[in-house]
Amino acid sequence: MLESVIPWLLAGFIAVLVAGMLRRISLWRAGQPQQVNLVAGLMAMPRRYLVDLHHVVDRDKVMSNTHVATAGGFVASMLLIILVHGFGLDSVWLARALLLTTVVMFIGALFVFRRRLNPPSRLSKGPWMRLPKSLLTFAATFFVVSLPAAGVLPDGFGSGVLAFILLAGIVAGLGEMLFGMGWAGPMKHAFAGALHLAFHRRPERFGGGRSTGLKLLDLDTSNGKTLGVAKPTDFKWNQLLGFDACVQCGRCEAMCPAFAAGQPLNPKKLIQDMVVGLAGGTDAKYAGSPYPGKDVGNAKGSPIEVITEGLVSQETLWSCTTCRACVEECPMMIEHVDAIVDMRRFLTLEQGSTPGKGSETLQNLIATDNPNGNDPQSRSWWAADQNIPLMSEKKEADVLFWVSDGAFDMRSQRILRSFVKILKAANVDFAYLGDEERDSGDVARRLGDDATFQSLAKRNIATLKQYKFKRIVTTDPHAFHCLKNEYPDLGGNYEVLHHTRLINELVAGGKIKLDALTTAGTVTYHDPCYLGRYNGEYDAPRDVLKAMGIELAEMERSGFRSRCCGGGGAAPITDIPGERRIADMRMDDIRETGADLVAVGCQQCTAMLEGVVEPRPQVQDIAEMVAAQLVEIEQPASKREVA
Amino acid sequence: MSRDSIKSPAATLASNLNSSTGQTGKPLTITTLVSVGQHPKSGRARVADQDAKALELALSLSAGKGTAAVGKGEAGAGKSQINLIHAGTATAEQQLVLRGYLGMGVGQMRVLKQSDGADVIPVLVDAVRKSGSDVVLTGSRAEAGEGSGMTPYLVAQSLGWPMVPAAVEITAVGSGEFEILQALPRGQRRLLKVRAPFVASIDAAAAEARQTAWAAGQRGALEHMTLSSNDDAVLAEAAVEPARKRPKRIARAKKAKTAADRFKAATAKSASKGGAVLVKESAEEKAEAIYQMLLSQGVLKAR
Numbered sequence: 001m002l003e004s005v006i007p008w009l010l011a012g013f014i015a016v017l018v019a020g021m022l023r024r025i026s027l028w029r030a031g032q033p034q035q036v037n038l039v040a041g042l043m044a045m046p047r048r049y050l051v052d053l054h055h056v057v058d059r060d061k062v063m064s065n066t067h068v069a070t071a072g073g074f075v076a077s078m079l080l081i082i083l084v085h086g087f088g089l090d091s092v093w094l095a096r097a098l099l100l101t102t103v104v105m106f107i108g109a110l111f112v113f114r115r116r117l118n119p120p121s122r123l124s125k126g127p128w129m130r131l132p133k134s135l136l137t138f139a140a141t142f143f144v145v146s147l148p149a150a151g152v153l154p155d156g157f158g159s160g161v162l163a164f165i166l167l168a169g170i171v172a173g174l175g176e177m178l179f180g181m182g183w184a185g186p187m188k189h190a191f192a193g194a195l196h197l198a199f200h201r202r203p204e205r206f207g208g209g210r211s212t213g214l215k216l217l218d219l220d221t222s223n224g225k226t227l228g229v230a231k232p233t234d235f236k237w238n239q240l241l242g243f244d245a246c247v248q249c250g251r252c253e254a255m256c257p258a259f260a261a262g263q264p265l266n267p268k269k270l271i272q273d274m275v276v277g278l279a280g281g282t283d284a285k286y287a288g289s290p291y292p293g294k295d296v297g298n299a300k301g302s303p304i305e306v307i308t309e310g311l312v313s314q315e316t317l318w319s320c321t322t323c324r325a326c327v328e329e330c331p332m333m334i335e336h337v338d339a340i341v342d343m344r345r346f347l348t349l350e351q352g353s354t355p356g357k358g359s360e361t362l363q364n365l366i367a368t369d370n371p372n373g374n375d376p377q378s379r380s381w382w383a384a385d386q387n388i389p390l391m392s393e394k395k396e397a398d399v400l401f402w403v404s405d406g407a408f409d410m411r412s413q414r415i416l417r418s419f420v421k422i423l424k425a426a427n428v429d430f431a432y433l434g435d436e437e438r439d440s441g442d443v444a445r446r447l448g449d450d451a452t453f454q455s456l457a458k459r460n461i462a463t464l465k466q467y468k469f470k471r472i473v474t475t476d477p478h479a480f481h482c483l484k485n486e487y488p489d490l491g492g493n494y495e496v497l498h499h500t501r502l503i504n505e506l507v508a509g510g511k512i513k514l515d516a517l518t519t520a521g522t523v524t525y526h527d528p529c530y531l532g533r534y535n536g537e538y539d540a541p542r543d544v545l546k547a548m549g550i551e552l553a554e555m556e557r558s559g560f561r562s563r564c565c566g567g568g569g570a571a572p573i574t575d576i577p578g579e580r581r582i583a584d585m586r587m588d589d590i591r592e593t594g595a596d597l598v599a600v601g602c603q604q605c606t607a608m609l610e611g612v613v614e615p616r617p618q619v620q621d622i623a624e625m626v627a628a629q630l631v632e633i634e635q636p637a638s639k640r641e642v643a
Numbered sequence: 644m645s646r647d648s649i650k651s652p653a654a655t656l657a658s659n660l661n662s663s664t665g666q667t668g669k670p671l672t673i674t675t676l677v678s679v680g681q682h683p684k685s686g687r688a689r690v691a692d693q694d695a696k697a698l699e700l701a702l703s704l705s706a707g708k709g710t711a712a713v714g715k716g717e718a719g720a721g722k723s724q725i726n727l728i729h730a731g732t733a734t735a736e737q738q739l740v741l742r743g744y745l746g747m748g749v750g751q752m753r754v755l756k757q758s759d760g761a762d763v764i765p766v767l768v769d770a771v772r773k774s775g776s777d778v779v780l781t782g783s784r785a786e787a788g789e790g791s792g793m794t795p796y797l798v799a800q801s802l803g804w805p806m807v808p809a810a811v812e813i814t815a816v817g818s819g820e821f822e823i824l825q826a827l828p829r830g831q832r833r834l835l836k837v838r839a840p841f842v843a844s845i846d847a848a849a850a851e852a853r854q855t856a857w858a859a860g861q862r863g864a865l866e867h868m869t870l871s872s873n874d875d876a877v878l879a880e881a882a883v884e885p886a887r888k889r890p891k892r893i894a895r896a897k898k899a900k901t902a903a904d905r906f907k908a909a910t911a912k913s914a915s916k917g918g919a920v921l922v923k924e925s926a927e928e929k930a931e932a933i934y935q936m937l938l939s940q941g942v943l944k945a946r
């Protein structure tokens with residue numbers, strides 16, 4: 001009797017699944033067009049899932065194995081169920097294979113169940129608490145139902161009361177797995193996630209690549225389109241798809257410095273609010289941590305309503321430091337920072353509502369090419385006694401030293417001077433732009449003002465075009481990122497290095513010699529977000545420190561998991577209040593290592609960490625440390641006579 | 644008397660109306676004259692600070708701040724309307740700056756194109772007259788060009804309207820009357836009651852202007868009108884040379900031991916001189932002393 005009902009049930013559920021999928025697809029397609037290669041994307045999808053995504057999930061070994069067993073078991077079981085029970089293929093071996101896959105799935109589901117017994121706060125509850133039970137039901141039911149086909153039990157098995165129990169199990173299991181997948185249940189992630197991997201907006205990220213530069217905004221205001229994202233449908237369609245892939249695992253939440261500081265931002269909730277927006281409705285069903293200080297249940301939105309008018313508050317968007325910790329951690333490879341900056345663009349360019357000192361900073365950038373409104377003709381004053389060749393005179397050099405806005409700040413000038421000392425000691429052929437340099441546009445862009453970013457970038461590119469150089473080197477990771485990853489969209493292609501990489505080269509090439517640093521006590525190193533996660537430069541700074549004989553006491557959150565200092569994304573300018581300061585929390589991370597000195601590679605990090613009240617470990621840029629340990633190298637005889 | 648004329652930047656006029664003037668029942672029209680400013684450090688053209696503050700005042704007045712008191716029980720009845728007008732050479736670079744005013748939330752600006760060095764007062768006066776304005780607002784002094792600070796006075800004179808200098812807040816209180824908070828030296832304030840129409844120049848101490856939304860500025864319309872330029876006879880005769888910095892008067896600290904003492908001495912207000920302390924005198928005597936003081940300061944006019 002059961003055998004005759006199952007095919008119909010299967011067909012029915014699959015039809016409902018397909019209908020749900022089509023509706024979901026139509027929701028995504030309400031977004032803006034974005035060219036993707038459909039075929040190539042779909043072909044690449046299995047590899048992206050099995051290799052790239054697994055690579056991220058694998059940071060949590062237990063969970064990774066759990067997922068492989070459950071998901072793999074489910075996909076295989078489902079295919080076999082369709083063959084064995086749907087089409088009624090009379091093969092003992094297929095049925096036995098099905099028994100095996102349901103067992104695998106069942107074991108995986110047990111681990112899911114175990115994790116849900118005492119779930120960490122980052123995990124969403126609600127329907128997600130039901131999922132392990134549904135998985136167990138599905139696996140167990142189809143195991144029992146398939147026993148006769150596998151020849152383990154006689155054919156007549158499964159009648160009477162047992163049949164009804166099994167039927168209920170089948171309906172419950174298929175309901176969660178198929179109906180839920182199409183109609184926004186927890187299993188939606190499998191369907192949306194697979195397509196998201198196939199049509200990801202940054203396909204360069206797969207296969208070990210990196211893609212971190214923000215996308216260029218089309219500044220054409222004559223076509224009636226709003227600039228930036230006002231409504232959910234202003235996102236590209238594949239961004240909407242990406243939001244739907246979220247599994248509410250909360251790994252992003254656990255990493256977010258703004259969330260930890262009690263600022264009103266939670267990247268997981270933000271993505272879920274985007275899902276509410278794209279589908280329409282309220283956040284009443286959201287069962288995870290809220291934005292700190294804001295109750296759940298008051299947000300509502302629809303695809304054509306302005307997001308910041310009821311769905312997400314403006315402070316939420318401005319709390320983000322663009323540190324990319326969430327993106328780095330997200331097993332579904334969702335791009336939170338892109339979405340946040342897209343919405344900021346609307347607030348700044350269309351509404352003129354950049355908070356804090358944002359408006360003033362942008363005005364300064366427009367009128368003086370630097371964020372604090374300093375006289376652009378005083379940009380090179382810091383180097384008055386440095387005797388650095390000017391590009392405008394020299395025209396050609398091996399290395400162009402990009403100074404960045406640290407030129408105006410006395411603390412940063414110490415870093416700049418140290419670096420110049422190193423360059424000179426190594427006899428590097430270098431020059432700088434002096435007053436011709438402008439702000440890279442980093443801050444303007446993170447504030448959502450892509451017009452000012454593009455204006456600054458284009459003028460910088462025009463200036464750079466006049467000169468010949470092999471490489472650009474800078475002590476500022478933010479400028480580094482802009483020049484390297486964001487200028488190419490505007491026609492500026494350069495080889496850009498962070499100063500630690502050049503120093504490392506100089507040490508390795510014997511151009512400079514360093515004394516061992518023995519007086520510093522315990523030393524730790526803080527990875528700047530824009531150097532590490534944005535550009536993958538984790539090794540050069542550590543190698544340089546090692547060259548000075550330093551054994552690093554690493555923080556728990558270092559490398560790709562480094563915690564932001566709080567200085568990125570124009571956060572100090574918009575200054576959204578929280579319960580703690582991010583810099584204080586980072587200093588606590590540093591203190592935990594027992595460090596007396598924290599080495600950094602960014603003037604912004606230096607400023608943020610030195611802003612923490614004493615007593616605290618000392619803060620020094622690697623350039624400063626290296627400059628202090630330089631050992632005179634024996635010069636060729638002829639030169640020594642002159643000296 | 645010197646005429647306020649333009650070298651390169653020019654005065655612009657924005658007018659914004661949203662409330663009713665009460666007596667006639669017609670909507671209130673506020674006109675703001677704005678110019679192209681100059682950044683003090685970089686010397687680059689920019690939205691002029693005081694003019695932007697004047698437009699901010701106009702916008703908040705039009706947004707209903709104080710409109711409840713406008714007219715008799717007809718609050719918000721009149722639809723406000725904003726006209727922005729600029730007179731000047733309006734070069735391409737300057738037009739980019741003018742869009743900064745549009746980005747504050749005004750849909751269009753009339754740009755009265757004038758030749759370099761022309762006297763813009765006549766065209767501004769003409770434009771204000773035709774606009775049917777009740778209130779004309781502008782910054783106190785242009786940031787570039789002649790910068791004599793005479794524009795509001797000369798416009799008011801030509802129109803025959805009163806002129807209120809150094810306004811920091813304007814509130815409509817009904818029946819065509821407005822309360823203007825005026826900035827006096829050292830942070831003092833004075834509240835004036837003025838009947839429309841009037842001209843007011845805005846002090847740098849007024850509320851910060853709202854942020855410019857770049858896209859709104861791009862979409863806003865600059866309506867160009869080329870008008871015949873009036874020669875500025877005064878400026879033609881004048882010789883222009885860069886301003887010299889006047890040395891700041893610093894009080895000499897006699898025996899200042901620390902930097903803090905020197906700072907205090909250099910920045911301290913001069914103690915008020917004269918005056919009297921009346922404690923035991925009768926109430927009439929005290930009142931008479933105050934009355935005489937007000938007379939001598941010109942706050943009150945002798946009957």
Ligand code: SF4
Pocket residue numbers: 245246247248249250251252253267268271326329330331332333334
């Ligand atoms: S956005 Fe990514 S990391 Fe955050 S909850 Fe969703 S799937 Fe997890």
Ligand code: SF4
Pocket residue numbers: 252255256257258259265266267319320321322323324325326327336337
């Ligand atoms: S980029 Fe950093 S601050 Fe912004 S949401 Fe992600 S983790 Fe939080």
